[in-house]
Amino acid sequence: MLSLGIDIGGTKAHAVVLDDANEVVAENAVFTKRGSDGVRSVVIEVATSVADQLGVGLRDFDSVGIGIPGVVNREAGEISSAVNLRIERMPLRQLVADSFAAPVRLDNDVKATVVAAGMLLDSLSVTYVNFGTGLASATLAGRLIRGNDNAAGEIGHFVVNPNGDPCRCGQRGCLETVVGGAYLAPRMELLDLDWTTLDGADTPTGWAAYDQAVRVIAQIVTLVSVAYASEHIVLGGGVIQAAPWALTAVKSFLIDRGQMASFPDFAKIAEQVIVLDSDMQAPAIGAALIGQGWTEGYKL
Numbered sequence: 001m002l003s004l005g006i007d008i009g010g011t012k013a014h015a016v017v018l019d020d021a022n023e024v025v026a027e028n029a030v031f032t033k034r035g036s037d038g039v040r041s042v043v044i045e046v047a048t049s050v051a052d053q054l055g056v057g058l059r060d061f062d063s064v065g066i067g068i069p070g071v072v073n074r075e076a077g078e079i080s081s082a083v084n085l086r087i088e089r090m091p092l093r094q095l096v097a098d099s100f101a102a103p104v105r106l107d108n109d110v111k112a113t114v115v116a117a118g119m120l121l122d123s124l125s126v127t128y129v130n131f132g133t134g135l136a137s138a139t140l141a142g143r144l145i146r147g148n149d150n151a152a153g154e155i156g157h158f159v160v161n162p163n164g165d166p167c168r169c170g171q172r173g174c175l176e177t178v179v180g181g182a183y184l185a186p187r188m189e190l191l192d193l194d195w196t197t198l199d200g201a202d203t204p205t206g207w208a209a210y211d212q213a214v215r216v217i218a219q220i221v222t223l224v225s226v227a228y229a230s231e232h233i234v235l236g237g238g239v240i241q242a243a244p245w246a247l248t249a250v251k252s253f254l255i256d257r258g259q260m261a262s263f264p265d266f267a268k269i270a271e272q273v274i275v276l277d278s279d280m281q282a283p284a285i286g287a288a289l290i291g292q293g294w295t296e297g298y299k300l
């Protein structure tokens, strides 16, 4: 059995192939192209590259799963509102299905990633928070919590500072405007700060940016903890990958908060929060598991 999984991010499209034991046997990433034609061609390009590694063709994959940001209608095989890919609406499955013999299954990228995190941690009590271009979470609680329109966990537009920066959603001070990559990168540049080494900042502006980042990431962790009380809270995505200081700093913040407050149990939350070693692979692994038929956390 060869399961193909493709994660289409705002910057890269990443493919893995899993064997019978769900181990990665081939992997590649290519730069994303935008728009419907771009996304279609990048799916074929990255799929062909991993097929070539294994000496097989696209029609030899036994299952195909694709994780993609935005609103995913799994039944119709359509995506919509994938703003960072410049797609308003796209019948993705229909556009790529002819290239594969196996059926193509789609899901939201963050939902797919929490399925992978659940497998990697051998747990069905996991919340994954993706700090990517945007900010979103997904939760396994025995099964995948989808909510109406598959939209459960879209926490990025929760307002934490009504006087904060304007957000593309029309509000001000959404969580996403503080730690979403699309807002964070230009702000760091404007303030002449380096996100990767922000813990070593030696100016008042740098200290303030560091304090705000740590506090808001800790608030996000606390928010998903009080909402879902998962056994594991997994942080991932490019913004976290680029901040090697973040996990330790957030844990310290939570432990300090626990000295002042008895609820929630901040010391316990600090123990539960992790970054996966395989963070970069997890979205594509999750897409492969979705392709195999994981729809609710359990394999069908």
Ligand SMILES: [Zn+2]
Pocket (backbone or CB within 6 Å): 156, 157, 158, 167, 168, 169, 170, 171, 174, 176
């Ligand atoms: Zn917003």
